[in-house]
Amino acid sequence: MSKECCGPGYASPKEAMQADREKLLHTVALYVGTGVEKPDYLATVDVDPDSPTYSSVVARTEMPQVGDELHHSGWNACSSCHDDASKSRQYLLMPGVRTSNINVIDTSDDTNPKLHKVISGDEIKAKTNLSAPHTVHCLGADIIISMLGDADGNAPGGFLHINEDFDIVGRWENDITGMNYNYDFWYQPRHNMMVSSEWGAPNTFMPGFDLEDVGAGKYGQSIHFWDFEGKKIVKSIDMGADGMIPLEVRGLHDPDSNEGMFAATLSSNVFRWWKTDDGDFEIEKVIDIPTIDVDGFPVPMPSLITDILISMDDKYLYFANWLHGDLRQYDITDRANPKMTGQVWLGGMLGKAPEVNGVKVQGAPQMIQLSLDGKRLYVTTSLFSSWDNQFYPGMKDQGGQMYMIDCDTDKGGISINPDFVVDFGKEPNGPSRCHEMRYPGGDVTSDIWM
Amino acid sequence: MTADATHKVTVANRGGRELAVADGENIADACEAAGIAVPIACRYGGCITCAGRLVSGSVRQPKGTALNKRQSQDGYILMCVAQPKEDCIVEVGVETHTNLYRNPFLGPLK
Numbered sequence: 001m002s003k004e005c006c007g008p009g010y011a012s013p014k015e016a017m018q019a020d021r022e023k024l025l026h027t028v029a030l031y032v033g034t035g036v037e038k039p040d041y042l043a044t045v046d047v048d049p050d051s052p053t054y055s056s057v058v059a060r061t062e063m064p065q066v067g068d069e070l071h072h073s074g075w076n077a078c079s080s081c082h083d084d085a086s087k088s089r090q091y092l093l094m095p096g097v098r099t100s101n102i103n104v105i106d107t108s109d110d111t112n113p114k115l116h117k118v119i120s121g122d123e124i125k126a127k128t129n130l131s132a133p134h135t136v137h138c139l140g141a142d143i144i145i146s147m148l149g150d151a152d153g154n155a156p157g158g159f160l161h162i163n164e165d166f167d168i169v170g171r172w173e174n175d176i177t178g179m180n181y182n183y184d185f186w187y188q189p190r191h192n193m194m195v196s197s198e199w200g201a202p203n204t205f206m207p208g209f210d211l212e213d214v215g216a217g218k219y220g221q222s223i224h225f226w227d228f229e230g231k232k233i234v235k236s237i238d239m240g241a242d243g244m245i246p247l248e249v250r251g252l253h254d255p256d257s258n259e260g261m262f263a264a265t266l267s268s269n270v271f272r273w274w275k276t277d278d279g280d281f282e283i284e285k286v287i288d289i290p291t292i293d294v295d296g297f298p299v300p301m302p303s304l305i306t307d308i309l310i311s312m313d314d315k316y317l318y319f320a321n322w323l324h325g326d327l328r329q330y331d332i333t334d335r336a337n338p339k340m341t342g343q344v345w346l347g348g349m350l351g352k353a354p355e356v357n358g359v360k361v362q363g364a365p366q367m368i369q370l371s372l373d374g375k376r377l378y379v380t381t382s383l384f385s386s387w388d389n390q391f392y393p394g395m396k397d398q399g400g401q402m403y404m405i406d407c408d409t410d411k412g413g414i415s416i417n418p419d420f421v422v423d424f425g426k427e428p429n430g431p432s433r434c435h436e437m438r439y440p441g442g443d444v445t446s447d448i449w450m
Numbered sequence: 451m452t453a454d455a456t457h458k459v460t461v462a463n464r465g466g467r468e469l470a471v472a473d474g475e476n477i478a479d480a481c482e483a484a485g486i487a488v489p490i491a492c493r494y495g496g497c498i499t500c501a502g503r504l505v506s507g508s509v510r511q512p513k514g515t516a517l518n519k520r521q522s523q524d525g526y527i528l529m530c531v532a533q534p535k536e537d538c539i540v541e542v543g544v545e546t547h548t549n550l551y552r553n554p555f556l557g558p559l560k
Contacts, residue, residue: 032489032491032499033489033499033544033547034544035489035543035544035545037487037488037489066489066490066491067489067490067491067492067499068491069491069499098491098492098497098499099491099492099493152494152496152513153492153494153496153497153515202492202496202497203496203515203516206492206496206497206498206516207496207497207498207516207517207518208498208551209554210518210554211554211555212518296556297555297556298555298556299555301555323555385499386497386498386499386551389547389550389551390551390552390553390554391553393551396544
């Protein structure tokens with residue numbers, strides 16, 4: 001495809017799907033809560049089956065400080081500035097939820113990423129009264145990051161605006177009235193809209209998950225629709241018991257589309273969201289995963305849908321049930337009536353797949369990332385260090401794992417690829433946890449079109 | 451207690467190393483200054499990463515919000531905000547975390 005005139009990414013989702021197959025994948029790897037007192041790092045994994053180092057970590061880039069809890073990451077530029085030849089997808093921003101530092105990694109040499117700059121958590125707190133950075137999205141030249149707390153770790157947080165030189169501009173939003181907590185967001189520029197979700201205050205979720213906190217209303221159950229240009233919330237919907245802890249929000253990739261999906265993690269429901277013809281916003285529950293009664297558990301176990309994504313052609317939805325231990329594929333051609341077309345088991349508390357590809361699984365399907373062509377879904381098993389230590393205490397000594405799932409994009413169906421496993425229990429400095437993943441060429445949770 | 455008092459903090463599971471911790475200083479900073487690696491993250495008492503056990507003595511923990519009542523009753527303190535009020539014996543590190551975390555779906559909440 002022609003690139004002479006163009007900046008990063010692709011002209012359209014259709015063009016993105018024609019891109020070359022990914023050869024490398026970057027994932028965060030953590031030592032927080034493992035007993036290894038070393039910084040978290042960016043692990044670069046070889047995913048080229050023709051390479052001699054296929055299915056192994058080929059580069060490790062240490063953060064400058066111990067204790068970040070790297071979590072999600074985002075590019076300085078994506079397909080939203082495809083028309084700007086001066087931009088490139090060069091820098092990966094890697095926030096530390098616990099330190100509030102934002103580590104900027106230069107990936108120009110993608111097999112040898114290097115630290116470019118750190119935006120210090122102390123500076124962010126002092127200038128914006130925000131902490132606990134989470135989701136990073138680029139908006140043309142600028143970058144905004146959802147921040148989950150104020151400088152003292154209390155709700156509701158807000159949004160940090162930084163410029164292309166990675167200097168703090170200030171707070172992005174004009175008004176957060178209606179927002180109780182913050183977490184993820186997705187924007188759809190052609191419809192002047194943004195959707196944001198709610199986890200909890202850092203002081204609530206960082207120490208671990210406690211049902212008493214749920215009972216006390218310390219976790220979110222609302223979804224917020226924004227006037228994107230006005231930078232203010234125009235509608236909030238409290239979903240009650242059906243919508244507890246809404247996390248990842250995804251939009252359809254078609255830039256003309258005004259709809260998407262998100263999961264309420266604790267309630268373990270998937271909702272569809274859309275903008276109506278008269279400019280209102282609506283949601284409806286489209287998938288409900290039943291709880292399971294487990295011997296020895298006094299309360300029914302939710303599946304805990306911790307990550308969700310939509311394929312680049314907007315045909316398939318994938319999500320992970322981190323407690324039950326399965327990963328699912330749904331055909332969402334009929335948006336209001338998703339049909340399950342595939343399911344695999346990896347680890348999990350139900351004990352259905354304790355060992356996969358010769359490695360004992362610690363945790364269960366958690367973060368997922370789909371190739372641009374929709375045929376390969378990569379999955380990691382760690383959620384968040386303190387929550388891992390509650391639900392899957394073996395991970396701190398055995399590390400997390402990365403697997404690859406082969407996806408049938410014609411008839412539907414998924415299966416665990418038998419030749420691919422990266423065991424972060426075997427890392428040279430000791431076992432680590434692996435979490436969110438990014439491809440150098442863009443992916444289905446990064447790229448948005450203007 | 452005078453303003454410039456120091457207290458002896460013995461780190462039981464790091465060879466019994468003894469630290470002189472000044473009034474107002476937290477145990478995590480004192481450990482780091484002495485070259486003892488301890489888990490650390492938020493540095494304001496909000497995140498539990500630095501939790502360890504207080505074997506004897508007493509501490510004040512201004513702004514320490516990360517521990518619930520059960521964890522405190524089990525002897526856990528947050529090293530990043532814990533300031534000794536007297537001589538203390540502590541245990542540090544992730545190896546002390548066996549009783550810190552619990553699966554909330556297993557067993558009744560305390």
